[in-house]
Amino acid sequence: MSRRPLIAGNWKMNCLKGDGVALAEGIAARLKAEPPQADLLVCPPATLIDAVARAVAGTPLAVGGQDCHAAKSGAHTGDVAAPMLKDLGASHVIVGHSERRSDHGETDATVRAKAAAAHATGLVAIICIGETEADRDGGRTLAVVGSQFEGSLPPDATPENTVIAYEPVWAIGTGRTPTNPEVAEVHGAIRALAAKRLGTDGASRLRILYGGSMKPSNAEDLLALEDVDGGLIGGASLNVEDFWAIARSSR
């Protein structure tokens, strides 16, 4: 089963309008000139989704949010609902990023509700899971990732409306990554769990991204692994050349 890779940039809390639009335009221009063997997505902060979506309209570059609330609307000061993201032109939304889990106390149940809200709106939910360094040192990686997967996936998840991102917390923004066999082991375990939820065929179509210090120098090796179907990139997605080099590394 060949899965088309997804290379997604998570801009986190970076960029003002001018540099965000320029970054998106730079990527879209490369994409049009030289289409890679991958789908490309940028997830700017909520404040820039409108401007970025307008700037890349008509190009194959997709735009996503970094989070959404579980409710469609209502008294939730400062939050953003999935239909609001959709309204601005987003097609995807990241949910359960480890920074949301740690900064905002999001649990698997919260993440599951947010993913369900994304699905109800017609957005693809990119559900993030990953162990801490203490989990890995304690030999609990597969148990923790497995339990986050089970707890964060809503009942209506399909390979079309859901992407999993495996992001070891200790690899995010640190320049450190697991070894290729360690990444392969976790991705294989996630696909095996997915087979129980989605069936073998469903699991074979599910995209499982790797995230955590992915950069041009390690992307080719990581993206060549059997069960790695793309990347969720933080720091290196803020630079057109780096993001493009990663996109071009995908098989």
Ligand code: 13P
């Ligand atoms: P870095 O690529 O900066 O390590 O961030 C990864 C990440 O958290 C993407 O969601």
